[in-house]
Amino acid sequence: MDGDNNSKNYARATMAVNIFVDPEDPRRICKRTAFAGSTRDDDDGHRFTYDDRPGFQDNYSVNPDSADYDPAKYNRCLAYLHDNGVSLDVPLAEVRSRALRDRWPMLSLKTRRTILRKLLHT
Numbered sequence: 001m002d003g004d005n006n007s008k009n010y011a012r013a014t015m016a017v018n019i020f021v022d023p024e025d026p027r028r029i030c031k032r033t034a035f036a037g038s039t040r041d042d043d044d045g046h047r048f049t050y051d052d053r054p055g056f057q058d059n060y061s062v063n064p065d066s067a068d069y070d071p072a073k074y075n076r077c078l079a080y081l082h083d084n085g086v087s088l089d090v091p092l093a094e095v096r097s098r099a100l101r102d103r104w105p106m107l108s109l110k111t112r113r114t115i116l117r118k119l120l121h122t
Contacts, residue, residue, distance in 0.1 A: 015055070019077050021087045022059075028068065029077045031058040062093035064106035071095045 015033040022028040033055035060074040071093045081087045096103060104112070 019080060021078070021081065021090050025061075025063075026087075026090050027063045027093075028059060028061045028066070029074050029081075031060070031077060032056070064103045065108050065111040069098055069103065071098075 018030075018032045020030055022030055058073075059068040060070045060077060061068040062071045062074050063069065072095050075092045075095060078087065078090060078092055081090075096106075100115075107115075
């Protein structure tokens, strides 16, 4: 499809990315982008926003109760931080399956009850 410009199915953007461990929960990593097409902070001409919020926002957590549970991506971001001398006191997580059926034994009792109530409509 690269040769056919009329059927292009992607858009390419160069973005500045900020990756940080959530200061309120070290089991959660946040990845934020604010600029598309430029890495200069003073270049508002390329600011990407949606609903008045800048850029793309991704969160990765190693808390099995979290909807953002993704230990592999959490570790990938954390390794990047470690390589750059940031958040060295936060250890990499054990990578496990993200499937709810596989992480059921790791879920808190409260989360298990909530899921069961929704499944049983009570």
